[in-house]
Amino acid sequence: MLPELGQFALILALLLALAQCVLPLLGAWRGNPALIATARPIATGQFVFVTLAFGVLSCAFLTQDFSVAYVAQNSNLALPWYYRFSAVWGAHEGSLLLWVLILNVWTFALANFSRHLPDAFIARVLGVLGFVSLGFLAFTLFTSNPFARHLPALADGVDLNPILQDPGLIMHPPMLYMGYVGFSVAFAFAIAALLGGELDVAWIRWARPWTNVAWAFLTLGITLGSWWAYYVLGWGGWWFWDPVENASFMPWLVGTALIHSQAVTEKRGSFRAWTLLLSIFAFSLSLLGTFLVRSGVLTSVHAFASDPKRGLFILAFLTIVVGGSLTIYALRAPKVAGGKPFQMLSRETLLLINNLLFACAAAMVLLGTLYPLIGDALGVGRISVGPPYFGFMFPLLMLPVVLLIPFGPFFRWAAGDWRATLRALTPALVLALLCALAAWLLVGALPLRGVAGVGACLWVGTGIALYALKRWREAPRGRRYTPEMLGMICAHFGVAIFLAGVLVTEATSVESDLRMAPGETKNIAGIDFTFKGVAPAQGPNFRAEQGVIEVSRDGRLIATLNPQKRQYSGNAPVQTKADIRPGVFRDIYVALGESLDDKGAWAVRIYVKPFVRWIWFGGLMMMLGGFVAAADRRFRILPTRGEAPAPSAAPSALATGALAP
Amino acid sequence: MNRLLPLLGFFALVGLLGFGMWWNAHHEANEVPSPLIGKPAPEFALPLLYAPSQTLTKKDLLGKPYLINVFGSWCATCQYEHPILMAEAKKLGVPLIGMAWKDPPAESQRWLQQFGNPYDTIMSDADGRAGIEFGVYGAPETFLIDAQGVIRYKRIGMLTPETIASELNPQLAKLGAGGR
Amino acid sequence: MNRFLRRLATALIALMLAATCVVHAIDPLPFRDRAEEVRFQNLTRQLRCLVCQNQDLADSDADLARDLRKEVFDMMRAGKSDADIKHFLVARYNDFVLYDPPLKPGTWLLWFAPFVFVVIGAIAILRILRRRTRAAVAASVHAPSHTEDDW
Numbered sequence: 001m002l003p004e005l006g007q008f009a010l011i012l013a014l015l016l017a018l019a020q021c022v023l024p025l026l027g028a029w030r031g032n033p034a035l036i037a038t039a040r041p042i043a044t045g046q047f048v049f050v051t052l053a054f055g056v057l058s059c060a061f062l063t064q065d066f067s068v069a070y071v072a073q074n075s076n077l078a079l080p081w082y083y084r085f086s087a088v089w090g091a092h093e094g095s096l097l098l099w100v101l102i103l104n105v106w107t108f109a110l111a112n113f114s115r116h117l118p119d120a121f122i123a124r125v126l127g128v129l130g131f132v133s134l135g136f137l138a139f140t141l142f143t144s145n146p147f148a149r150h151l152p153a154l155a156d157g158v159d160l161n162p163i164l165q166d167p168g169l170i171m172h173p174p175m176l177y178m179g180y181v182g183f184s185v186a187f188a189f190a191i192a193a194l195l196g197g198e199l200d201v202a203w204i205r206w207a208r209p210w211t212n213v214a215w216a217f218l219t220l221g222i223t224l225g226s227w228w229a230y231y232v233l234g235w236g237g238w239w240f241w242d243p244v245e246n247a248s249f250m251p252w253l254v255g256t257a258l259i260h261s262q263a264v265t266e267k268r269g270s271f272r273a274w275t276l277l278l279s280i281f282a283f284s285l286s287l288l289g290t291f292l293v294r295s296g297v298l299t300s301v302h303a304f305a306s307d308p309k310r311g312l313f314i315l316a317f318l319t320i321v322v323g324g325s326l327t328i329y330a331l332r333a334p335k336v337a338g339g340k341p342f343q344m345l346s347r348e349t350l351l352l353i354n355n356l357l358f359a360c361a362a363a364m365v366l367l368g369t370l371y372p373l374i375g376d377a378l379g380v381g382r383i384s385v386g387p388p389y390f391g392f393m394f395p396l397l398m399l400p401v402v403l404l405i406p407f408g409p410f411f412r413w414a415a416g417d418w419r420a421t422l423r424a425l426t427p428a429l430v431l432a433l434l435c436a437l438a439a440w441l442l443v444g445a446l447p448l449r450g451v452a453g454v455g456a457c458l459w460v461g462t463g464i465a466l467y468a469l470k471r472w473r474e475a476p477r478g479r480r481y482t483p484e485m486l487g488m489i490c491a492h493f494g495v496a497i498f499l500a501g502v503l504v505t506e507a508t509s510v511e512s513d514l515r516m517a518p519g520e521t522k523n524i525a526g527i528d529f530t531f532k533g534v535a536p537a538q539g540p541n542f543r544a545e546q547g548v549i550e551v552s553r554d555g556r557l558i559a560t561l562n563p564q565k566r567q568y569s570g571n572a573p574v575q576t577k578a579d580i581r582p583g584v585f586r587d588i589y590v591a592l593g594e595s596l597d598d599k600g601a602w603a604v605r606i607y608v609k610p611f612v613r614w615i616w617f618g619g620l621m622m623m624l625g626g627f628v629a630a631a632d633r634r635f636r637i638l639p640t641r642g643e644a645p646a647p648s649a650a651p652s653a654l655a656t657g658a659l660a661p
Numbered sequence: 662m663n664r665l666l667p668l669l670g671f672f673a674l675v676g677l678l679g680f681g682m683w684w685n686a687h688h689e690a691n692e693v694p695s696p697l698i699g700k701p702a703p704e705f706a707l708p709l710l711y712a713p714s715q716t717l718t719k720k721d722l723l724g725k726p727y728l729i730n731v732f733g734s735w736c737a738t739c740q741y742e743h744p745i746l747m748a749e750a751k752k753l754g755v756p757l758i759g760m761a762w763k764d765p766p767a768e769s770q771r772w773l774q775q776f777g778n779p780y781d782t783i784m785s786d787a788d789g790r791a792g793i794e795f796g797v798y799g800a801p802e803t804f805l806i807d808a809q810g811v812i813r814y815k816r817i818g819m820l821t822p823e824t825i826a827s828e829l830n831p832q833l834a835k836l837g838a839g840g841r
Numbered sequence: 842m843n844r845f846l847r848r849l850a851t852a853l854i855a856l857m858l859a860a861t862c863v864v865h866a867i868d869p870l871p872f873r874d875r876a877e878e879v880r881f882q883n884l885t886r887q888l889r890c891l892v893c894q895n896q897d898l899a900d901s902d903a904d905l906a907r908d909l910r911k912e913v914f915d916m917m918r919a920g921k922s923d924a925d926i927k928h929f930l931v932a933r934y935n936d937f938v939l940y941d942p943p944l945k946p947g948t949w950l951l952w953f954a955p956f957v958f959v960v961i962g963a964i965a966i967l968r969i970l971r972r973r974t975r976a977a978v979a980a981s982v983h984a985p986s987h988t989e990d991d992w
Contacts, residue, residue: 163863235865235900242895277667284671296690297681311682319675326668333664337969341977344970352970356962364955371942371951373681380947382693384889386897386940393955414977511882515869573863593867605867693891693937763904789908796933798891798905 003068006056007147013049013100014137016042020130024123028196036119039126040111046133047108054101057146058088067153070094070146076157078541078569079165086170087160092294092310093146095173099290100136102177106185107133110210116636117206124192125185132184135317143310162542162568162575168228172221176248179218180286183251186211186258187283190276191325194332201338204266204275209630211262211279212487215255216626222248223619234576234591236511236607238615241390243298246369247289250362254282257358259626260351268413270339270348274355276329284322285362291318297373345418347411350404361397365390402456402499405492406463410470424470428462446507453503461496464489487629491622498618504611513593517601525608527588528552533600534592542566544577547592547602551581563592563604586610695796695815702804702812703794707784710761710769717758717784719810726813726836727756729804730780730820731792733764734772736800742819746779749825755805755833759783762792762800805829807836862893866902870914877917884923885910887941891934 020042027035057070061084066072074094075087089095107129114122140146189207192198225245230238239245258278265275292298295311342348367374368385375383406428410421436455440446468489471480481489512524516531523529532548544564551559561579568575578591586608593603697703706718730746732739750757759780761769766785773783786792795804805814814832816824872878882899888909890901898906898913909930916926930938942948 233865273664280667288674291678295678295682296685297678308682308686311685315675315678315682318678322671323668323675326671330664330668337973341973341979343977344974349966349970352966356959356966360955360958360962363958367951367954370677370681371948373677373684374950375947376684377677377680378947380945382935382937383942383948383951384937384940385942385951386887386889388887388941389951397955397959512878513867513869576864591865591867593869596869603867603869605865691894693935696932696935789905793908793912793933796935798934 002056003060003065003147003149006053006060007141007145009049009053009056010137010141010147013046013053013104014134014141016046016049017130017134017137020046021127021134022130023127024130025127025195028120028123028127031120033119036123039119039123043104043107043111043126043130046130047104047111050101050104050137053147054088054097057094057097058085061085061088064157065153066155066157067149067151068146069148069150072150072154072157074157074160076159076569079160080540082170083160083165087164089173090160090164090169093140093144096136096140096144096294097146098173099177099181100133100140102174102181103129103133103136103184105178106182106210106214110185114206121192121196121198121203124195125188128188128191129184132188132321135321139310139313139317143307143313159541159568159572162566162572163232165541165568166228166232168224168232172224172228175217175224176221179214179216179221179255180248180251180289182210182214182217183255183279183282183286185214186262186279187325190279191328194276194328197332201265201269201272204262205635207279208259208262208266209632209635211255212259212626212630215252215259216623216630218248218252218255219619219623219626222252223616223623226619227616230612231578231580234578234605236509236578236589236591236605236609238505238612241365241368241387243369244289244293246365246390247285247292250365250369251282251285251289253358253362253365254278254285257355257362258282260354264348264351265339268340268342268348270337270342271352271355272334272338274352276333278355278359280322280325280329281359281362284318284325285366287314287318287321291315292369298369340414342414343416345411346416347408347413350408350411350416353404354401354408357397357401361394364393364397368393402460402495405460405495406467409464409467409488409492424466425463428459428466431462432456432459443508448507449503450507453500453507456503457496457500459496460499461493464492464496482634483632484629484634487625487627487632489625490628491625494618494621494623494625496618497614497621501611501614501616501618505609505615508610509612510608511605512607513603513605515596515601516604517599522606524606526553527558527608529590529604529606531602531604534595534602537564539566542568542575545592547590547604549579549590549604551588551590559588561588561590563590565592565594582613584613587612689818692817693798695812695817697796697812698815700812702806702810703791705784705786705791705794707760707786707791710759710766710773710783710785713766713785717782722756722758722806723810724808725755726805726807726833727758728753729758729760729795729806731760731762731795731797731800731802731804733762733800734768735764738819739801740776742801743776743779745820745822745825747777749820749822750779753825753829753833756781760791761785761787762797763787763789803829805832805836862896862901862903864902865896865900866906866910868907868910870910880923881914881917884917884926885913887939888913888927888930889938889940891938897940 020039023035023042024039026032027038060068060071061075062081064071064075064077064084070091070093074090075084079087087094089098107126110122110129111126186207189203189210193203225248226238229240230236258275261271261275261278264271291311291314295314296307297311368389371385372383375381406425407416407421410416410424411418432455435458436451439454440451443450468481471485510525514522516522516529518531518533521528521530528551530550530552532550534545534547537544537546544566546562546564549561549563550557551561559581561581563579564577566575566577576591578589580590581588587610589607589609591605593605595602702719704719706716709715709717732742746757757780759782761783763786765787769783769785789797799817801819803816803820804812807813813836814829816829820829870881872881885899886897888898890896890898890903890906892903892905893901896906898909912929913926916929921929927939931943936943942951944952
């Protein structure tokens, strides 16, 4: 009975989405206040019904209702309750419902936290979001119904894939979707602005906090995914450039360009075309990612079970949404470059370079991800594109960005003083070079990457610290750091930490597959590992063989690690559960292989990974920066008529103007 | 024109994705085509399954076309291909040589005893070394080798009556061999 | 009947693959020294497993992967270079086995397009900048004074 209610709720939500799409857009077009006013209530109504549907599905999981086919396919009686909840988004249908739910969360938030924005504009924004929701609800109901019954009900279900039975899975998809789906808000703002023929850029100020929050969530989602893969999969890696990972990384790259471009458009009125296009592209890449993951077009370890019918539906939807928005752009985009003029050397130019490089990086990732398809289409054979390609191209494209980051805050708008900036940054340059040299001399045989990592971290980190210092010294008390600026400082600092993490780990990680007999000690990277044997162990829904490995250095015991090989009930394959001793400067990581003989010798894999946690610290700091920047009260003030920059490039109006803070 | 560029680029992308979907519907997603088609088959010298002291080499088989079918007792799909081989093998008009791949000889013999033996000769590649030379990456696979020892066709996955009719028989006909 | 067979075969293969292709192989080999081990790791990380197509040869637990790792190890010991070893595998298994796409006419687009994008973008930006700079000069834009808040 309850699952049918859930399905009914979805149908109602679909109808409301249809109304949300048609009525407000009609109202805004015709200038009909009554229709415009329907936008917020309808959005709220849709949110209520989608939440209801999601609640019903969660209930079905928690009460273990195996008459619902989706529940039976993704959980069984032995599954602990907390994984029963996360199993809701463990496979295609449920994760799609999560997608729709999160879209509605954003829509609901927008409908209720935008009272200060013009009604007609919000009506358009909600209308666009309604259209997106319509598409996904239709997709869910017609091809991927999570409430489909399997009667007679099975006595027990199929276990949730053991890899997914982990706290990381509880957090990673929702956070990722919050980001992914959150770019729909920036998208809707851009389309609304184009539809409404808004020539001025006031709407950018309204869009910025929403975009920053979405970007921060996406950063968090990707960081969580990387960390989770590291500790769950037992392979010591943290990024594989797998097509589905790339599907989330491309929106992130474009989103990063977008948040910077929005800053320029808001403050200076320039880069309107860039900002509009990047808004469209960020969400388009999210939709593309959804397509890639669920259509089976690319082989990937992450991909949900593919079905051509579903693939076609998403492709059609993708074509309509993106094709439609790019058509609107072609028709309505500003014809004249607007905004305040700026010189060759200025912050605007640096951010333009930033836009270009991030957009090219996203294009490169797209090219590499789709190249196997292109190879088939061109008839050049089955080409594989993997980490060697991406790991070569991406740093190359990002190198100019890393070198130029510290210049950004120092260069002023319109005209930057490169001499003064270089003088200000000299300490950073010197420190970076000295530390890189020291690292090279002190660490035996440190590869170039490691040296570069140390240098890059100090260059970027000191650069931003120097700016913060300059601001402290020169700005009047009480107005030293706006939240937006603090966010920037935090995020750029996160970039420095991230760079150190990635490059030093890649340069200095040690991995070794060893054969170990009980009592044997091996030394890896200066650390002693003593194998103490393997004994059986028991978990809530699995049996395991647990190894004991003592880790010591210079005779002192650092840790005792217990890697396991778990056998979940049913026909699940044996899952390797590594054990990690985390550390700020070094992770020690041990995974159990298989028994090699009957005298107790086992194959063991040992990793020593310096600085690997810095990768995720850096990601978290970037995320924090995004949230802090979004909190700036300035974004919530509705600009008065005189403040918005004029659209034309007429110099006279702009020469003296500066946006009031 | 500038403003149309993104739209045009997007249509190119959709075209590619549509192609991808079409391709997927008509090809096995995980199939890796062999680079050995049209190249000489690798040299091999494998013991016969039922007479391990005797060796079958590539030279022994030169002079007329033949098929090598890679199978194993561990291979579930081979069980489904087996009845088809039993029914069709004689009609093909060329010798069907079995290659027991990555399989202890005793197990292969047991499997054949249980299900029947469609092969004219069977060789045993227990350690898989010959399979690597042939570029075998799964079972079942079938190679068509011509009289000069050149690989003409490779079937990845099981042979079905349709593929025999639409792919294998035309290749056999091209070689002047081929059944009714 | 035949379509059923084909679907069944596909399903069986998929099932078999799914069962094995999640585990990461731990395969101790008798390396002479650390340098040999690092070389082996670097090489096998660039190769793709044909059975577990989402894993590289270093990590895949498939039987074929174990065999191929042993092949690579033996070839390394025999003094073959990395290029020789890759050539050996490609000759038998197709370019598919390389995660590092070879540079050949079929992959020029892949290797050169990103740089072409950057160059085209840079040229476009330079043109835009020159136009803007002219406007800036006309407006006699100067750097805002030190005391003005730049944010």
